[in-house]
Amino acid sequence: MGRMPVELAVSPLGGESKTVSLEGSCLTLGRAGGNHLCFPDDLGLSRQHLELTLEGSEWVVRDLGSKNGTFLNGNRLTGAHRLHPGDRIVASHVALLFEPSRQIGKTVVFECSEAPSGQTRSVTLGRLLGGEKPAGQWNTPVQALLRAGRELSARRPLPELFEVILNLALEAVGARRGVLLTLEQGQLRLRAVRGDNFHISTAVRDRVIEEKSSLLVEDVQRDEQLRERGSIVRQGVRSLMAAPLQTDERVIGLIYVDTPGLLREFTAEDLNLLTVMTNLGAIRIERERLAEVEQAERQMAAELQQAAEIQRRFLPTGSPLVEGVDLAGYNAPCRTVGGDYYDFLAFPDGRVAVVIGDVAGKGLPAALMMTCLQAKVQTLAESHRDPAALVTHLNRTLVTTCPENRFVTLFCALLDPPSGELVYSNAGHNPPLLARASGEIIPLQEGGPVLGIMPALSFQEHRVSFEPGDALLLYSDGVTEAANAEGEEFGEERLAELLAASRESGAERIVDAVHDAVEQWLAGQPPADDITVVAARRTD
DSSP states (O other): OOOOOOOEEEEEESSSEEEOOOSSSSEEEESTTTTSEEEETOSOOOSOEEEEEETTEEEEEEOOOOSOOETTEEEESSSSOOOTTTOEEEEEEEEEEEEEOOOOOOOOOOOOOEEEEEEEEOOOOOHOOOSSTTTTTTTSSSHHHHHHHHHHOOOOHHHHHHHHHHHHHHHHHHHHHHEEEETTTTEEEEEEEEESSSOOHHHHHHHHHHHHHOOESOGGGGGGGHTTTTHHHHEEEEEEEEEEEETEEEEEEEEEEEETTTTTTOOOOHHHHEEEHHHHHHHHHHHHHHHHHHHHHHHHHHHHHHHHHHHHHHSSSSOOOOOOEEEEEEHHEEEEEEEOEEEEEOOOSSSSSEEEEESSOOOOHHHHHHHHHHHHHHHHHOOOOSHHHHHHHHHHHTTTTOTTTEEEEEEEEETTTTEEEEEEEEEEEOOOOOEESSSSSSHHHHHHBOOOOOOOOOOOEEEEEEOOOOOEEEEEEHHHHHTTTSSSSSOHHHHHHHHHTTTTHHHHHHHHHHHHHHHHHTTTTSSSSEEEEEEEEEEE
């Protein structure tokens, strides 16, 4: 018996989902270009991250020694695992769902036979659409609906689509005048019109919108309520109809049509046809609106990807070589772009400044403020080597540019390897952790308020020794507030234990240890906030 066809539903964070059929014997995923599934912009993936291989009639998934691991149904993957329908694989920001193929089997068979011997009827599309039609009206409802289907199948901008729908409705029922109105935030807005000086009864309008009913007045002169409305009578209206632009249970507007007194009265068949035409029009309007929204979303996603690439270039591409200090940093926005910032500023005298900041909020607004923050810090660092003076001046400049609902937290430390002195100033940021060579963990808790709110603040500097073997860990609140599936946060205590265990490693290994621990804690869940980690370790 042949193996059951299967496929992967691939969902990258911030990208377009797709379905991949598993037809060969092996599929690999990673950042490198040689993979079957390649995601070069996902820095959380290894170059060769995982593979799926066909063993006998079953598919098996293996992690290829990736840096950040692979998770299967929420658990970190170790060794090989045979996949079952519904299994969910997560690698960094890419999710894979293993499921049976949706391909339909061959269930239709055509058998040879002679032409049917009984009485049959046949019709062609050309016959239905051909022939002469009376002025302004199609011969049959079928012709009207077929033409509507053909006209509404083409992509059109909404203003043109409104005109087409109204014209189709008018021609279908043989009306000379009409309007198409859409419901926008509780108000009817005119979208298309043929004729002028329309006076529409509010009772007709409200019944169509609120009761989702199509209405026909065969003769205005025989309707007591409408006959009393002189404005309608003076228009010479003989017969009128109104129908809701309705999709399922939602009304998005209405179409109103009428005829002058010399023409025929509308019939019940006309009302039925107008109701169907308005339903077709409403569905087409909603589809075009959805297409415009999707196009705008695709454009926004592309622009955000470009913004993310630009933002990555604002952050350090590597660590400066500073004698006596080993440095490393890592940043991962929870969305395409983020508001976390870190930097290394090396000075000619051998000292180096380490800065970490967090703009309140997420997404594009926070990212714009982050780039502004980076530019201000680098400019001020040229004239302010004292962390307290730099933070004080930075606060005054941010007050003038920060919106009322935004603020910035920032920690700035100046490391002097020859003297073994660490001078820092903290503006509302998470207290960094200093790990002594002995294993003691010291939170650097001294500091002041956040930046960007009060202009007349003076920040203080604080000093602590930074001896060989000591390690300094800076982090954003996305690390300590990362919550697992049960809602429990990673926490400062767990972070301190992790630093104590890895303090003798290099700075990059400390950063990797924090990143790996948080990823394992999240177990495949997307982080709720940007994650930034910076480590500095004093060498001999």
